[in-house]
Amino acid sequence: MLSSRIFIWQRLARLTPEEVLDVIPLYHLLWAEADPADIAFADQHATHGNFRNWARLTAHTHTALQRTGRTRVDQEVLRWAFSRLGPTG
Template identity: 75%
Template sequence: MTAAAYQYVDLPDASVVTTRALLTARDNITDTVAARAMMCLHGGAGFGKTLAVNICLREREAHEDVRRVTFRAWPNAPAPSSWMRPSGSTGRRSNTSATCGTNPSPSSRSSSLAARAATLLRREAMLASRIFIWQHLTRLTPSEVLETIPLFHPVWADADPDDIAFADYRAAHGNFRAWARLTAHTRTALTRTGHPRVDQELLRWAFSRLD
């Protein structure tokens, strides 16, 4: 994954950390594709739904036909019945995995993975009842933050765990997108101040850009 793709922030040197949620998503997507079924990842904004789907699908692209259908204006998105349609054969491998896209059917031999679609799907009981796996993504717990964030970006690699906990409590709240934004501002602060590492004074400057 390129840095520019991470949670809508240009963040050089960011890494995708294999969290328990990402490992679970990988297993769930594998099982959904094998069953030629539908799956929905859902959770709060910035919890890593689309990231998890994209990472897991990228691993499958070498041997499967992966299609992505994305609705940019989500508040005005069409009802699920209007976009869950058979995909048609592509002449490549048998399983077609799509994000917010195709409907599994015997003729297309496809599976569908939907991120951010739980509310839309649940409006239509006929579709909701066909979801093979629902996965709910949540915030990182405080202990997960301390395990994950030092691996996420070099600015946190040698940071004091107390400062990471302070940053999470004050600004990031276990939210990956918030951590990406905070990390970008922290990088700027390190460059401008000449501080050798993250400390609470520097973090307060970064917080001032988030309030």
């Protein structure tokens, strides 16, 4: 049924590490204020240039920041968020 509703399937290539550093800070304010080294760390350990993974990580990272009262992403927050992604993260 789904394929009958899809006019054109779109395949998105993974973002390169350079594209991640350009695009992800524009994607969400959470990343706009993050250290580029932390964005690269997240990409290397969890998202692997996959935008869907970035969306999931953003949601979990936002939750972590709210729960801890922190205002900026750091590697401790990211590690907590990674643990919520499951084996496909």
